[in-house]
Each structure stands twice: as structure tokens, then as C-alpha cells.
Amino acid sequence: MSFEAYPRPVNEEGRLAAIHASGLLFEDHVSNLDHVTALAVSLTGLPRAGVTVLDRHTQYWLSSVDAPFLDLARGQALCNEAIALGEMLVIEDLKDATGPARDVWLENNVRFYASHPISLDGVHDIGTICVFDTVPHRADARLAEQLGHLAAVASSVLQAAAAARNAHRFEEQLVREQGRRETLGQQIERLSHIGAWSLDLETRELTWSDEVFEIHGLARKRMPTLEEAITFYAAEDRGVIERAVGQAMETGQAYSFEADIVRPDGSVRRVSAAGDTEIVDGKPRRLAGIIQDLTVQRDREAALEWVLEILSHAREAFVVYDTEGRIVFWNRQAERTFGWTRDEALGASMVDLLQIDPEEHAARTERMMRSGSWSGRVVYKSRSGLNITVLAHKVLIVGKGRMKDGVLVVYQDMSEKMVLSEKMQTATRLDAIGQLTGGIAHDFNNLLTVIMGSADLLKVRLKENPAALKLVEMNRGAAERGRDLVSQLLAFARRQTLDPTATDVAALIDESRPLIERAIGEQYSLSIEMEPGLWLADVDPAKLDSALLNLCINARDACQPGIGRIVVDVRNASLDDSYVASQTDGLQGEFIVLSVSDNGSGMSPEVMRRAIEPFYSTKATEGKTGAGLGLSMTYGFVKQSGGSLQIYSEEGTGTTVRLYLPRSYEVGEEDPLQPEELRTTRPLDILLVEDDPRVQDNSVAMLEALGHRPTTVGTAIDAVRVLETRRDMFDVLFTDIVLPGGMSGFDLATTAHKRWPCLPILFCSGYTHGSLDDHALIARSKMLTKPYTLAELARALAATVVREDGAAQHETTFG
DSSP states (O other): OOOOSSOOOTTHHHHHHHHHHHTGGGOSOOTHHHHHHHHHHHHHOOSEEEEEEEOSSEEEEEEEESOSSSOEEGGGOHHHHHHHHTSOEEESOGGGOOSHHHHHHHHTTOOEEEEEEEESSSSSEEEEEEEEESSOOOOOHHHHHHHHHHHHHHHHHHHHHHHHHHHHHHHHHHHHHHOOSSOHHHHHHHHHTEEEEEEETTTOOEEEOHHHHHHHTOOTTSOOOHHHHHHTBOHHHHHHHHHHHHHHHHHOOOEEEEEEEEOTTSOEEEEEEEEEEEEETTEEEEEEEEEEEOHHHHHHHHHHHHHHHHHTTOSSEEEEEETTSBEEEEOHHHHHHHOOOHHHHTTSBHHHHTTOOHHHHHHHHHHHHHHSEEEEEEEEEOTTSOEEEEEEEEEEEOOOTTOOOEEEEEEEETTHHHHHHHHHHHHHHHHHHHHHHHHHHHHHHHHHHHHHHHHHHHHHHTTTOHHHHHHHHHHHHHHHHHHHHHHHHHOOOOOOOOOOEEEOHHHHHHHHHHHHHHHHOTTEEEEEEEOTTOOOEEEOHHHHHHHHHHHHHHHHHHSOTTTEEEEEEEEEEEEOSSGGGGTTTTOOEEEEEEEEEEOSOOOOHHHHHHTTSTTOOSTGGGTOOOOSOHHHHHHHHHHHTTOEEEEEEETTTEEEEEEEEEBOOSSOOOOOOOGGGSOOSSOOEEEEEOSOHHHHHHHHHHHHHTTOEEEEESSHHHHHHHHHHHGGGOSEEEEESSOSTTOOHHHHHHHHHHHOTTOOEEEEESSOGGGSOGGGOOTTOEEEESSOOHHHHHHHHHHHHHHHHHHTTSOOOOO
8 A cells, every 4th residue: 555645536625615614623522423433443343443534734533532643734644545535445554555644653553544434415525434453454344334334424423513513603693683582493493393392300390392382282381291291192102102201211211203192182293202311420310302293294205105106117207396396206217217316306406406407497387387288308417417318298286185286297218228228338348358258267267276276285295394385385375366366357246235143054944945846836846955963154044045046946947847856955064275175266164055956958168157147147048037136146145145156067967056155153163174084094096087187186186195096087988998907906986977978977887886886986076966867876876076175075985985895795786
């Protein structure tokens, strides 16, 4: 990280104007920010935090927790860099940084620094909220999310402080110029229908403002008691209110609620009430709060919601504004067309929001009033600042009941074709990039797999040679960097809100099974195989449930009715520094592997490369429907959860999609087996059948690391020839399923079982074994699923030999 001298954002002058207009530089302290900085320390776990504002030449602290120094010159302020960038800034270790700010912060014992810009108006960044520590830290997505939330809170507090200051200045101006006897608070009460009240907990004396009396429909003759005040609320709300007020009086806990008040004349007002307690010497002393009349607001919202529901599916944008030009209705298509949400648009000026020329707007309104309607093509500004060309049709609507007269405008977006054309061009460019990188990425990753697997094996063998081990580590680090570069070209970023918890995957699948069976239909078979003693997974159970359903539906769509088979397989997996690490995005540790397999049409290499791209789907060519989002959403969920998604597929054979879900450590962990514990009681002579040279070499290295003696061939035909001449020298036949030359691993096993029935057979495949045809499961054989670890390979070999030893006295047949 380096710092240029005094970097400036592109909107510097506007930013400075926003600061000075807010008046924050004239405030010695913004007290509410102390809660924000304290919350920053609590949430992030970092000991120091602060909120800054950056003027033309100086950084000022508005609030801080253990700030290392007072105000700083701008060239020495790290927050200046974040504002110049316009985004979150993270410096994991200031010792690795350069620039004028580095030495100042290091001299004050700051090593780690992270900050996020804050804004008063959503456009101009006036300062930052930052956290820092005396030791370096690694940045992560969680810290980014926390700082984003804290920046939003700090911005809200500063907005409130700026608004409060402006309100105070406005109050003083009104007092000086108009000489009014009423205070600004009384005016606000009347304008906003908000009243204030207080209760002395010692004397039980209740005090209401004038607006509270108005809301209750009472003349200000006598102040009611607390008990009398509660009786004004509807009977169904009193219990909740009595409990909330009682708890606030006893413990000091704040409360808020909405309820109905029944006036003496029988009319009902909908109100929002909130209260908080003043604590003196550790005891509640005074209860105070506000009450707001929401009746008009709720009536308007109900009417608008009713109309909104009717028009929610319209393809045109419907907007209604009143005679004062204030928007009172804004449908979903208007949100999509102009970019402003309904909540943002309601109550706003039509002219200001869409940046309409006032004179042109007045002229169109005049023509509409004369003829009853007006139509024409206009150009407005969207929220993003883009020009939106629309065909507008205006008509005067006469108000009914409480609804006032207004103008209905129906907009048809004329720029939609242009937008669609741009999206098509973008999609074409993305597709070109995918075609350019996809072909080389697969082969490059295979090369890195062998490099990393070999490096891992060398680490075990060279533990006593530090110099050689250092070279191995450098080699593996370079390979990991190469893998990361390829991953950056092909990865898709996913941002969604997750609620990870310790999830019992077995129980979740059992609960989901009826829904899955209904979703795939009776013409497809579903089997579920789960390893006993499954660990808990640290994932969002709702997202996992959705992902599982998506994968099963995809599997169904790939199969033929009547013969389609779908298998859900769940097992524990400890990923070590071996072959598996290079096949699961470099993951290491303990995971729950959830696989969904089918015996459908499979994928071509091209389809498999693009399978996780959003909106990419082959269903349309097969006469089926699909948005192409299911697999990409599953990929994003698994990646964001700290896991991985892997696809194994062969055209005409089937597909397996495997999810690696991180283990939850709420229960005790088992120690992983050490390399010296993975060896069987005796070395084995193994005939290895694998057609991929790199995978073959890697498998040989793993077998030799376990103390075995492998002999390699590339086809099933070659394996038969070797067995015919040297059968007695092999203890195990270890074969892949998909092999070239017209003879598969299944065919090899069939031949071997008939001619050499005592030869143990170990299969390896990218499929879970339940998805394979029944004839492939030989009585004495075992299935090892790719990718596998040294520990899994050792256990599979041991189980294969043990099974053979136990079955040696029993003749089996293969049908």
C-alpha cells in the first residue's frame, strides 16, 4: 500500500461544501457517535475505533475510542486515502505500507487499519469510520460487512446531528424574526402529530404535551393518571402496553409499539408510542417518551397498497402525484424504470425527483387541464443519473373520500430496447472471455494439481531436511498463486445475507425428502445414502435446503423418465495436503461432502465449464424451461459459506455435483491421522489402471508414500494383458471407471472377477457409488470417490484387503 501526497476525490469541492453546510466542524463533540465507536469496538473485537471528518487540510476526530493522537494534517491521515478511493480501505500491516502517513501511525503504535467512508447525502464522503490495532490482522468479508453497517449507522447519526443543528439555527431565526411565543418543539409536535409525555416514578405524576391531549381527543382541563391513560388504548392492546410500561419502570428497559387509541367520541386513532427510562444512582427515576398519530399515514398507506396490489404486475410505470406535485403512488415498474424505491419516491416532489424542467412541466399540466389528458415523449433522469426516454400519458384523477385530486401518469420505457441491446453486447463479451480462458484453465489446473500434490508428498518425505523443505514450500506457494490467478478469471462473486449455524445435514435431508420426491416426480427414483456419525455443518440451513432441491431438480431434468436415478450421498471428509487439496479450491480441514448424482445425459466439457455462469442453461435446447440461476446461486452460497462446489460429468453417463460444507466445531473433534499412521500392516503390490498421465503419476506417488508398490497401465485392455502374465504378483486391482479403448473399469472388473475371483478390486470415480449401475458393484469391491486424501486412500485399500481376507473362503458370483 502506498500513499500519494494529498490525493483528492473527483467531487472534492462538493464534498467540502457538504461538510461546511452541515456545520459539523463547529461542533466540539457529537455525543451519539460515542455509541457508534463503542459498537465498532464491540462488533469487530478491535480495541480502537473512531469517526473522522476530513476538511480541506485537516482530519478531525468527532468521536474515538483510544485514539492515538489529536487532529492530523490531511497528508498524514489514512482516512484521506479511503475518501479518495471512495471505498473501504484495509491495511493489514502498516509496516508493509509506504507514504507520508505510514510513519506517523507507526510511531503511535498502529499496525492494522481499516476504514469505510461515511456520507451525509449518499454522494459526498465527508469522513470515515475506522478501526485499528497495535498488531497486524488479516482482512475478511465479515469485517467488510461490519464496517459497511457501522458506516451506515455513523452516517445516520451525523445526518441527525446536522439536521438538529440546522433545526436549532432555524429555531433561533424564527424567534428573532417572528417573535413567536411557542417553542420550535411545540411547532414540530403540531406539524408531525408527535406529542411528548413524562412520568415521575417517585410521585407517579404524569405530564402530557398539548399534542398528546389532541391525539387523545381531550381538552386540557386535568392531567390523567397513568392508569387512566392506559384505559384509552383498545382492550386487545392493553396487556402488551401494561407489561411494556411495567418492565420499563422496574428495569429501565426501553420500549416501542403500535396500538389503537379510542377517543371519548368513539373514533379510533392509530398511534406509535415509545418510551425510555432515566436512570439515577442505578435506579429508574423518570419515564419519558413520545406518541405519534399515524392515522392519516396508515389510511393513505392502506389505500395505496390496495391500488399497488392491483397494478403491481403492470409492465408500465404508474405514478400519481397530488395537486402540489407530491408523489402519492409509485408502482414496482416505476421503481425499475427510474431507480427510486417506493419509500424514497412517496412524498417527494415530482419535478425534483425526476429533474423535470418546471416550465415544461407547467405547460404540460396546463394542456392536460384544458383537454383532460396529455401524451408525449419526454426524457427524465433516473436515480443513477442516466437519461430515460419514456412515452408519458397524463390524466387528471378526481379524488374520492380522503383521497385528494391528483394526476395519473403512465410511462412506457422507450429505452428498453437500447438497454437489452447493451446487455446482449455485455453477455457476448463475457462469453468471449469465458471461451478464451476456459480452455487453458482446465489443463493449467491439472498441471497445478500434480505440482501441488507432489509438493505435499515431498513435505512428508523431507521433514528432516529444512533447506529442501523451504524449496518445496516456495514451489507450492508459486503453484498456489497460479491457481489463484486462474480462479480469479473464472470465479463469480456472490453477496447474500447468510445466517450460518450448526446444521444437522442428515436431519435436514430427512425432513426435505418428501418435498424432493414430490418435486422430481414418481417417474424418477431417489435414494439417499448418509455415512453414520455425520458432523454438523456451519451453513445457513435454509440456503442449504434450497441448494439441495435445486440440485435434485437439475438432476431430474438431465434424466429420462422411468429410468432416471438420483442419488444424494453425504459423508465426512478430512482434506489434507494431498491430491484433494488441489481439487477443492485449496480447502483444508474437515468438511461434510454432500453429493447429488444422476445417470442422465451428462455434460460436455464446454457445458461443464459454463455450468455455474448466471443465466446459462441448456434446458431450452432440450425443450425444457429454466432460468439458469440454480447452479450459480448454489455455487455462490457454498463459496460464501467457506466451502466449495465441484462438478464431475461424462457425456452419456451422468453428473455428480459435490458440495463441500465447512464443519461446525460445536462438538469435539477427532485428531486426523498422521502420515505414519496411514500405512497398512504390509506393503501391497497394486495394479493401477489410470489413463490420465498426471493423475497416474500423482496416484503412484501417493501409493508409494503409503509404502505400496504400484504397477501402472493406461487402459483396461493393457491391465488384462498384465494380469494374464503376472496375476500372482498383485494384491489389489485399483482401477478408474472411465477408461479409453472401448473397455471401461466395469468391464475390466467383470473380466477379472470371472478369471481371477480372488483378486480384490478397488474402484475410483468422480461419481458417488450409489449413482452407478447395480452391475458395477462387485461383492468384494469398494468405491473410492475422487478427489481423495491420503487417509481415504489408505482406509479404502485396508478395507479392500480386509474384505478379501474375510471372503476368501466363500465363492461369489457376478451377474
